[in-house]
Amino acid sequence: MNHRGGEAADAVERSNGARSHRRKWLKQRRLAKVTTAIATAAVVSAVGMGSAAVANASVVNLTWWTMWSGSTLQLLNQMTTQFNKTHPGIHVTETNIPSVATTSTAKLLASIAAGDPPDIFTEWWPEIGEFAADGDLDSLNPYLTGPYSGFEKWEYPVAVQGGTYKKQLYAVPMGLNSWALYYNKSILTKAGVTTAPKTLAQLDSDSAKEWVVTNGKIQQIGLYPDTAGNGFLFYASFFNALNCFNSAGKYAYESCPGAKTLMNWIASFDKYPYAQLQAMQTAAGTVAGGQTDLFTAGKQGFFLSGPWEGAQNIPQSGGKGLQGAFGVIPFPGTVGAPSTIGQGNFNIVPKGSAHPQQAFEFMSWLAGYQNEAFMGTIDPKGGWVPGGPSVTKQPAYQAWLKANPWLDPFLPQMTSPYSQAPALTPTQAEVFNAMNTATANVLQKIQTPAQALQYIDQQGNS
Amino acid sequence: MQATTSLASPATVARTSPRGLSRQIRRRHTRVGLLFVSPWIIGFLAFFVYPFFATLYYSFTNFNGVQTAHVIGFTNYVNLFHDPLFKTSLFNTFYYTACELPLSTVVALGLALLLNMEVKGRAIYRTVFYIPSIVPTVASCLIFVWIFNPASGIVNDLLTGAHLPGPNWFFSIAWSKPSFILLGLWGLGQPMVIYLAGLQSVPREMYEVVNLDGAKPWQRLRYVTLPMLTPVILFNVILQLVLCIAYFTQAQVIENADVGGPGTSTWFYVQYLYQEAFEYLKFGYSSAMAFCLFVISALIMVALFKSSSRWVYYASEQQ
Numbered sequence: 001m002n003h004r005g006g007e008a009a010d011a012v013e014r015s016n017g018a019r020s021h022r023r024k025w026l027k028q029r030r031l032a033k034v035t036t037a038i039a040t041a042a043v044v045s046a047v048g049m050g051s052a053a054v055a056n057a058s059v060v061n062l063t064w065w066t067m068w069s070g071s072t073l074q075l076l077n078q079m080t081t082q083f084n085k086t087h088p089g090i091h092v093t094e095t096n097i098p099s100v101a102t103t104s105t106a107k108l109l110a111s112i113a114a115g116d117p118p119d120i121f122t123e124w125w126p127e128i129g130e131f132a133a134d135g136d137l138d139s140l141n142p143y144l145t146g147p148y149s150g151f152e153k154w155e156y157p158v159a160v161q162g163g164t165y166k167k168q169l170y171a172v173p174m175g176l177n178s179w180a181l182y183y184n185k186s187i188l189t190k191a192g193v194t195t196a197p198k199t200l201a202q203l204d205s206d207s208a209k210e211w212v213v214t215n216g217k218i219q220q221i222g223l224y225p226d227t228a229g230n231g232f233l234f235y236a237s238f239f240n241a242l243n244c245f246n247s248a249g250k251y252a253y254e255s256c257p258g259a260k261t262l263m264n265w266i267a268s269f270d271k272y273p274y275a276q277l278q279a280m281q282t283a284a285g286t287v288a289g290g291q292t293d294l295f296t297a298g299k300q301g302f303f304l305s306g307p308w309e310g311a312q313n314i315p316q317s318g319g320k321g322l323q324g325a326f327g328v329i330p331f332p333g334t335v336g337a338p339s340t341i342g343q344g345n346f347n348i349v350p351k352g353s354a355h356p357q358q359a360f361e362f363m364s365w366l367a368g369y370q371n372e373a374f375m376g377t378i379d380p381k382g383g384w385v386p387g388g389p390s391v392t393k394q395p396a397y398q399a400w401l402k403a404n405p406w407l408d409p410f411l412p413q414m415t416s417p418y419s420q421a422p423a424l425t426p427t428q429a430e431v432f433n434a435m436n437t438a439t440a441n442v443l444q445k446i447q448t449p450a451q452a453l454q455y456i457d458q459q460g461n462s
Numbered sequence: 463m464q465a466t467t468s469l470a471s472p473a474t475v476a477r478t479s480p481r482g483l484s485r486q487i488r489r490r491h492t493r494v495g496l497l498f499v500s501p502w503i504i505g506f507l508a509f510f511v512y513p514f515f516a517t518l519y520y521s522f523t524n525f526n527g528v529q530t531a532h533v534i535g536f537t538n539y540v541n542l543f544h545d546p547l548f549k550t551s552l553f554n555t556f557y558y559t560a561c562e563l564p565l566s567t568v569v570a571l572g573l574a575l576l577l578n579m580e581v582k583g584r585a586i587y588r589t590v591f592y593i594p595s596i597v598p599t600v601a602s603c604l605i606f607v608w609i610f611n612p613a614s615g616i617v618n619d620l621l622t623g624a625h626l627p628g629p630n631w632f633f634s635i636a637w638s639k640p641s642f643i644l645l646g647l648w649g650l651g652q653p654m655v656i657y658l659a660g661l662q663s664v665p666r667e668m669y670e671v672v673n674l675d676g677a678k679p680w681q682r683l684r685y686v687t688l689p690m691l692t693p694v695i696l697f698n699v700i701l702q703l704v705l706c707i708a709y710f711t712q713a714q715v716i717e718n719a720d721v722g723g724p725g726t727s728t729w730f731y732v733q734y735l736y737q738e739a740f741e742y743l744k745f746g747y748s749s750a751m752a753f754c755l756f757v758i759s760a761l762i763m764v765a766l767f768k769s770s771s772r773w774v775y776y777a778s779e780q781q
Contacts (some may be wrong), residue, residue, distance in 0.1 A: 106740045109527045130743055134526045217613070275630035275724060279613040282633075282718075351528070429741055433721065444635070446725045 060090045060358045062119040065097045065108070067345075071312070075382050082374055083365055090358050092120075108350060112136055117350035119359040122174055125162060125343045125422070126432040132165035133426035138349040139168040143360040147370070154369055154388045156414045158342020162421030170424075171346035172363040175384030177306045178340045178410040179234055181331045184322065187220065187301040196329045203302065203332055204268070210301035211272070218276050221294065223302035225266050226277075230304050231439030232456075233422070233432060235262055237341040238333025242420045251431065251460035253453040261334060263449035267442050274444045298322060304331060307410050311383025328406045330413060338409065339418035344385075385414060427460050434459035514756075521749035527739075531746065538750035547726070547734055548751070555731040558639055559706035562646050566702050567695065570650040574657035575683070588658070595651025603715040606645050607632060632716055635725040642728060645712060653698045660694030661687070692774040700766065707759055708732055731755060 066076055073096060080094050095118070097107055105127060111117040123131070131137045144151055152160050152169065156176065163171035181203075183196055191209035207222030225235060236242040236259070244256030253259040284297045295303035296314050303309070314322050330338035347363040349356045367387030368375035376394025379386050391397060392411055401407050413419055422428065438452035447455065496503075521538055523531035542548050577588050594602065609615050610631040618628030629637040668686050677685070688695075710732040713723070721737070722729035735755070739748035 105743075109740075109743070112528050127741070134529060134743060136528050275633035276612060278633045278720065278724070279611050279630060282607060283611050283614040427742075433737075433741075436720075437722065437726070440720065441725060444725055446635075 058089060060355050062090060062092045062355055062359055062362060064092055064094045064120040064122075064362070065118040066094055066122045067097060067124075068122075069096060069098070071316070072382060075378055079366060079374075079378060083362060087361075087365075090362065092362055109136070112350050112352055115352055117352050119349065119353045119355055120347050120363055121350055122345055123171070123348050125171070125346050126429040128163070128171050128346060128348060129165055129424035129428035130426055131348065132168070132170045132424060136351050137170045138351055138353060138356045139170060140172070140349065140356075140360050140363075141168050143357050144169065148360070148364060151364055151369055154390065155367070156342065156385075156388060158340075158414060158419050158421045159367075159387045162342050162344070162424070163346055165424040171348045172360075172367050173387045174345040174347050174366060175379065175382060176342060176344040176387060176414065178385050178413050179237075179304055179306055179331070180328050180338075180340070180409040180413070181223075182295055182303045182305055182309055183327050183329065184295065184298065184301050185325050185327055187298075191222075191301065196327060197332055198329075199332050200265070200334060207302055218273065218280060219299070221272070221277065221280075221300050223304075224272065224277060224300075225269055225304075226274075226439050226443055232262060232266065232435040234304060234341060235266075235331070235333070237339045237418065237420055238262075238331045238335060239265070240335050240418070242341060243423045245423070251425075251427075251457045253456045253460075254450065256453075258334070259453055260449065263438070263442060263453055266439055267449050270443050270445050272443075274440070295326075296322060306383070307385065307407055308383035310404065310406055311380070326406065328409050330409045335418045337416060337418050338413045339416045339420075340410075340413040342414070342419055342421035385410060389415065425460070427462065430462065431456060431460040517749045517752050520746050521753045523746045523749075525745040525749070526743045527745045534746070538747050539754075541747065542750055542754065547729065550726050551729050551731040551734040554639065554727065554729055555707060555709060558642060558709060558730070559703065561639070562643050562706050563699065563702055565643065566647060566650055566653065567699060569647055570653040570698065571657050571691070571695070573650065573654045574661060575687075577654070578658060578661045591654060592651035595649045595654075597649070599711050600715050602649060603645070603712050606641075606648070607716055610641060610644075632728075633724055635727045638723045638727045642709075642712060642716075646706075653702065656698055657691065657694060660691050664690040689775045690777065693776060696766075696770050696774050700763070703762065703766070704759075707755070707762075710736065 064080070066073075068076060076094060080092050084091055105123075108117065108121055108123075128137075155173075159173045159176055160169070162173065162176075163169055187210050188196070188206065191206065193206045193209065197203040197206050203223065210220060210222035211218070212220040225231060233242075239258045239262040241253070241256060241258035241262045244251065244253045244259050246252040246255070280299070281294055284292050284294050284299070293303070293313065294300035295305070295309070305313075310326070310328070314326070333339065347366060349359045349363070353359055365371045366375075368379070368391035369388060372388075372391045372394050373396075375386055375391045376397040378384075379391060380397055380400035386392060386397075389411075392401070401411075422432075425431070434456045438447065438456050441447040441455070442449055442452045520531060522533055522535060524534050524537075525531035573591055577584065577591065581587075597605075610617050612618050612628055612630045612633060615631075617631075621628040631637050631641045664687060668690070669682060672682055672686055709730050713728055713730050713733055714736075717723050717728065721733070731751070732755075735748050735751045738744045738751065
């Protein structure tokens with residue numbers, strides 16, 4: 001009781017107390033309202049998430065790491081969208097991992113070691129053997145059952161060969177490469193040659209006529225077996241020199257007749273200035289983001305390449321002069337029949353993948369298995385050879401072939417008995433690099449052909 | 463009221479005596495100091511000490527990055543010393559170091575001396591000479607390949623115009639390493655700035671004294687400037703030595719698909735180490751390579767520091 005000021009003071013005090021009490025009450029009420037609102041929101045969202053979780057529990061989410069960019073990435077996006085639409089139980093999310101040297105390999109290894117790898121990874125084929133030998137990949141054999149029991153028979157033989165290690169399938173091609181010889185019609189004509197070569201001797205002779213050197217500077221070249229990194233390996237199937245092993249299973253290129261013939265043929269080009277040619281190729285490669293090579297720049301008469309050269313590189317590099325002015329023939333090697341090396345970009349399932357079965361389902365769909373109609377429309381856009389021949393029979397693919405007669409040599413080679421894929425081994429990457437180095441060394445007269453083959457064997461058997 | 467006294471325990475006496483108090487304070491200061499330094503210590507242990515000893519361990523195994531490592535003894539080291547590419551890469555790296563290190567020291571110091579002169583527009587010159595060092599490495603590599611392209615580059619065009627032979631630069635076995643050395647000399651902005659800073663710290667009185675004795679510019683440089691700059695020279699030499707031994711990015715970018723350059727003439731040690739680890743998945747072997755590199759680098763550094771007592775002049779030691 002406030003004894004000062006009497007009743008009035010008491011009244012004021014009571015009034016103040018009442019106001020204070022009321023303010024406190026209002027505050028508490030506001031606090032309660034806010035708390036209730038937050039709690040309600042939390043409950044609702046938890047229920048919502050729970051519902052979504054319940055709903056999504058039936059959808060398998062796959063992560064796919066790929067190395068592509070640009071127009072190829074756009075095609076991949078179309079493929080992923082179509083797959084997600086037609087497979088409501090699986091949702092694929094694609095992530096672009098730039099393949100700069102070994103960046104993507106390092107990322108993949110780190111993810112496997114961390115126990116969190118992607119479900120699918122697109123790999124450049126030389127490393128598949130290493131990964132498989134080291135136990136970094138899941139075998140796909142357990143999934144070749146039921147609707148997929150006919151998958152290996154559906155594929156091109158070289159596709160199966162290129163993805164198999166010790167009788168286990170580890171990789172499925174995203175798109176296969178088929179190699180043939182492009183020729184520039186106008187360069188050939190100016191060299192006084194009326195028809196494309198049919199034998200190796202004719203090719204050598206026609207190619208020699210196409211070289212133009214002015215004041216010590218190369219203006220134009222014929223065929224050169226080390227343009228754009230296409231060395232020993234990519235010519236090997238034409239000389240029956242691809243898989244040379246001895247009875248102990250060791251690499252034996254040094255004693256392989258086909259390999260000796262091929263390396264001696266490569267050595268016949270050592271009369272041309274290697275350094276100048278590499279410089280020319282580098283200069284061409286800096287144009288149009290690397291899509292240009294000497295052939296698309298109109299400076300090369302003969303060039304070993306795949307369908308993407310005519311389907312993408314020539315149109316995209318601005319080589320308009322080459323449109324319709326080039327032809328393609330099977331490489332006239334020594335095996336006497338069209339052939340090619342079966343390699344390309346393969347999809348693999350890293351060890352520790354959360355959903356390997358669904359990953360295989362997606363990979364086989366990408367290859368075109370039970371998806372021929374759609375891939376028949378996509379593969380032409382990428383200039384790809386699909387994993388199986390039935391895709392090429394689709395109307396869209398046939399229309400592409402008909403509209404581009406220069407594509408004729410590529411497909412028959414895929415089923416040629418002379419076509420092979422490089423055998424998957426633990427040292428496949430070393431062999432691939434060694435072949436490139438050996439080719440360069442022979443062209444620069446640093447090694448003799450015999451020494452170069454010995455070097456390849458040493459690297460492969462290390 | 464009766465005052466009471468009680469005898470304090472020895473521990474209490476120790477704690478509360480002046481000596482005890484200062485020990486307490488010192489301990490507290492130590493604890494606080496350690497607390498402040500702990501982030502660095504943790505980082506040092508996690509990112510240097512552990513990887514160092516892990517690398518040493520893996521160098522005795524067949525570790526492939528994923529599976530369990532199995533100890534194989536000294537096999538990796540034995541294979542290393544029989545590996546021709548190991549010797550090639552070591553030779554290339556030390557060839558580059560032996561050429562680049564003295565050249566970069568002389569060029570950077572020379573530039574700093576020039577840019578220390580009192581001339582009009584000095585700030586502009588300093589900026590111009592510093593800019594190359596802030597161009598990203600990959601960009602500068604691509605520019606150099608383009609400029610020095612023997613087929614279409616401007617350098618060979620100028621040489622041809624002057625009736626001089628234009629070499630094949632990065633594409634030639636003989637000229638590939640000199641091309642990389644030239645690339646290294648282009649980006650000397652940072653050591654140049656450090657030398658410039660060192661030049662500012664040379665006392666003016668010393669120049670006044672030698673001027674009174676009639677010293678010529680060359681004598682001033684030799685008897686005043688260079689001795690006073692020797693600590694800065696040592697610092698820059700150490701930095702450049704580390705960069706040279708660990709040379710990687712430029713070679714990897716420029717060589718691109720032609721790994722190792724023409725005839726493996728620019729196959730540098732760290733490139734080879736990287737290829738063994740991340741392309742061939744031979745982490746055990748590459749760990750052995752890394753440890754060898756550490757030993758070699760450590761020996762060089764020890765030799766350098768030991769020699770520094772003969773040629774490095776610390777003004778503070780003389781006082």
